[in-house]
Amino acid sequence: MSENEGMSDGQRAVGELASGEVFAFGDDLEINQFDGLPYSSRYYKLLKERKTLPVWQSRSQFLHLLRSNQLVIVSGTTKTGKSSQIPQWCAEFCLSAQFRHGTVVCTQIHQQQAINLALRVADEMDVNIGHEVGYRIPLESCCSGETALRYCTDDVLLREMMSDPLLEHYGAVVLDQAHERTVSTDLLLALLKEVLRQRPELRVVVLSIPQAAERLLGHYVATIPLLTLDWPVTAKVVHSSSCHSDRFYPALRLVLEIHWTKEEGDIAVFLASAQEVDSAFEILCKESSKLSLGLGELVPMPLCPGRPVVYSNITGEHLNSRRVFLSHSQAEDMFWAVDSVNFIIDTGMEKKSVYNPRIRANSEVLRTISRCQADLRKQLTGPTGKCFCLYPEETPLPAESTPLLLESNITSTILFLKRMEIAGLTHCDFINRPDPESLMQALEELDYLAALDDDGNLSEIGIIMSEFPLDPQMAKALLASCEFDCVSEVVTIAAMVAAPSCFLQPAVGMETEARQCHMKFQHPEGDHFTLINIYNGFKQSRRHPCEFSVPKWCQDYFLCYSALQTADAIRLELLDILRRIELPISEPMFGTKANTLNIKRALLAGFFMQIARDVDDSGNYFMLTNKHIAQVDPLSCYGSKAHKMGLPEWVIFYEHSLSENCIRIICPITPETFIQMAPQYFFYNLPPSESKEILQHMLGHTGSASSKENINMLTVHTQADPSEPQSNDRCVLQ
Structure with a gap:
């Protein structure tokens, strides 16, 4: 039998998989059934290479299992070829049913992996990338309406479930690298159990390594077929x-x-x-x-x-x-x-x-x-x-x-699951349930952020917060910025902290020069405002007619060009979401005193749990929520030895690193503003400390009733006057 004849038999075999129907692909061996064009010579060359992969020996067995079972687990090492071949066979299965139940999606845990596999598989299937085969990663999509097989990251597929909870767009879902046990993959494994119950026609294939296959099998009550791929190695x-x-x-x-x-x-x-x-x-x-x-x-x-x-x-x-x-x-x-x-x-x-x-x-x-x-x-x-x-x-x-689920902050995960409950996916059976303490802390935090109602369900604010691909605290700050007319500035801050660090690690001997360059962006109101200065400088450099000027500008100032590009893309995505859900977007007013105060109010609306006070005027910051003492991150504008403005007494910080014992991305606040913005039940739950006593004394003078009104309703609405002169405190890059 010739190679072409073997291919025809395989195609006819796949055609019999959909509900027992026979879907003949035809006798013309030169036609690609995915795009209707003749196969190229490269297709046959790659086909020979594909047939040497260990996974190819199990092709018929896999197709039989896929026809007979909703869920199939495939166990094999990296070198078996499972990540490239099995999604193709799933695409053939869906094609045999004329995509009546949807197309195929294959998840990866790394963005670059999703891109590389899509490129390789498009080459093997002899189709164009972005058409029949595509990929989708955060901030980038290379797909079309005719895409039959899509590679994406596991977090991207989770975001899709917010608008399509039963994944009705897909007829087959392939979860690759399940053994890595990322938070997103564990969520998908848990939710897909319920989706399979509601969609009997859906096929799910889980790819793992042999050592982790038994754990995955034990997660499912029904008898699940396990296909083991041999890979003899005698290294x-x-x-x-x-x-x-x-x-x-x-x-x-x-x-x-x-x-x-x-x-x-x-x-x-x-x-x-x-x-x-x-x-x-x-x-x-x-x-x-x-x-x-x-x-x-x-x-x-x-x-x-x-x-x-x-x-x-x-x-x-x-x-x-x-x-x-x-x-x-x-x-x-x-x-x-x-x-x-x-x-x-x-x-x-x-x-x-x-x-x-x-x-x-x-x-x-x-x-x-x-x-x-x-x-x-x-x-x-x-x-x-x-x-x-x-x-x-x-x-x-x-x-x-x-599993990363047991070692991560699961507040965002719980917010997502609450959103899925609204969509009807109320049962989430984890392989390893989250730690009770982590779960309680996440629910408490969402309650403080007003994301939950009195019954523990997602509130209207929580629903809007879940629309943003941000941690809940930053999402709440972004919502508050709509109230305080500082959306442009807060969305820049959100994008800059969500992207990788924009500061390049200088070469040995260049540390002083790098620090001097970074100091040119420093803002007297702290690191959040410094990040706005850096982003604005980046945008100004892009207006230069020379295409090489922007990377050179970043290099000259010891800034990461790719990180700033990512921040720019995140910012555009966040603005698109704001427009889609019809939230007001105010005009930029960066530099005015009213705008500065409003930015701090918006940040406090989300990060009131991350407040610290300098207890000895030497940079030892006492964190009110956990009574720990930490230093300022050396990369902070307040961490510089050359800083001449003095350390602020009260600060809000973005994150606390326990291993380095430092707080990162800080800006000064007044205790009065903190009292105004923090929910009172959070304030009274703070552990006893001298700092809390100071705040209680202030609260007694300002009046708790008026504070409570300002706290929960976010009605403090200070609009900057466009005619107000720019603050002289602003650091302007020369």
Whole structure:
């Protein structure tokens, strides 16, 4: 039988899957059924490569299971090809039913992964990206009305459920990387159980690694089929005898030692954090420039979540050079397209951000990886590869990684679930239920923010807050800005804090110059206003006719161009949402005294739980909600040693880092304004302290009745006079 004839049989087999009907694709083997055009020669070349993937051997079995079951779990490693092939077969299944029940969506946990897989699958299906195959990630969509298969991030699919709770647009949902247990993926796994009950025609496929498959099977009461994909790997594993926890420099020395041996193959190094990846990249770049030409070029290449990477750079062969892929946790699946790795260096450590609900703060914890992660990394090489584990073989590793749902602030998650209850999805069966203390803290916070009514259901304010892709506190501040006529300024602040940090880490020896450049943007009213100055400076630089002027402007001021681009895109998205739900958008009045006060009022409407007071005039800030003492972040305008304005006594801050014991993004406030904006039942629930006594004394003088009226109704409405002169306090960039 020829290859074409085999393809025809496969297509006819898929045609029989929809409700037992026979949907013949026709006898013309040259026609692509997704776009109606003849197949190109590249399609057949890629088809041969696809048939060599381990997953291809299970194609018929998978299609049979998909026809007979609503839910299928597929277990296999990164190299089996499951992420690229199974969504295609689901698309064929939906096509066989003429998309009567919808199209196909496949979730990923990383944005770059979704883009790269969409590009690869569009190539394999011989269609145009953005048409039959597309992708959708936050702030970017490459899809059309004819898209049959869409890759997206798991959080994007969650946002879609707000307007389409039963996902009626889709006939098949593929949840990839379920073993990573992100908050969004856990939410989807929980909600889809109820969606499947209400939509018998829907198909859900969960992709995981073998070590996590049993946990997923145990989550479902009914008998769920498990398809296990074989991936025989006999890579040699070498464990270190050293128990030392500092494995960063030993990993880099091992990279150079492997390169000196001249053995063929690229190297993958798994470090503890993104910061270590950046440091390793700088060190290896310097060391590679010192190597002799006879050894070949050593090319360090970060391959980790959140970093853009060109797909063509990680595939194929690079003559006379050796690539060193630098990565960290949750990046193992990003090696699906890398076939050249012959050496794995695993430090066995990861740095995770863990949320403490008692003090409402994150801390970075350095700990060992799980056994699942360790096994997955060993399987990223070919059969002749070597895996160097820089920890003893007897090192106790936890069986699985802790689900992020148990280590994150779940206030946004609870707000989303309350929104889903309105849509009819009242049952959410988590694999691991949130910690009761975290749950109570989240409900308490939503209650303080007036997002819940007296019955614990979502209030009208809560419904509007859930429309914004922001944390609930910032969403509430943005709503309050509509009352205080400072939308333009607060939406800029929201975008800047939602985007990655705009401050570049200066090279060694350039710290003073970078600090001086950043000081040119500093505003006397604090970091929130400084961020507005930076964004306005960025927008002004974009008016220059030269297209290269903006990146150069950012480089000159030690600012991150991509982060500011992201902030600009987030700001546009937030403004679109405000227009869609018909909220008023005031004209910019940045710099007037009334506008400055209104911005602080809007921020306090959302962040009144994050107030601190300098108790000794030396920068030791006492946080009223948890009675902890913290310092000001060095990047703050008040953290600069050259700051001449003095430290404010009372401040509002955006976040508290427990590991560094600092408060970030602060601006001064008056206690009178705080009393005016904070709900009284929050104020009276504050733990006893000297700072609370000061506020109680002020509250007794101002009158509790008038304060309560101002607090809950947000009726304090100060409109700036457009004719009012600009404040002389404003920092203007020269």
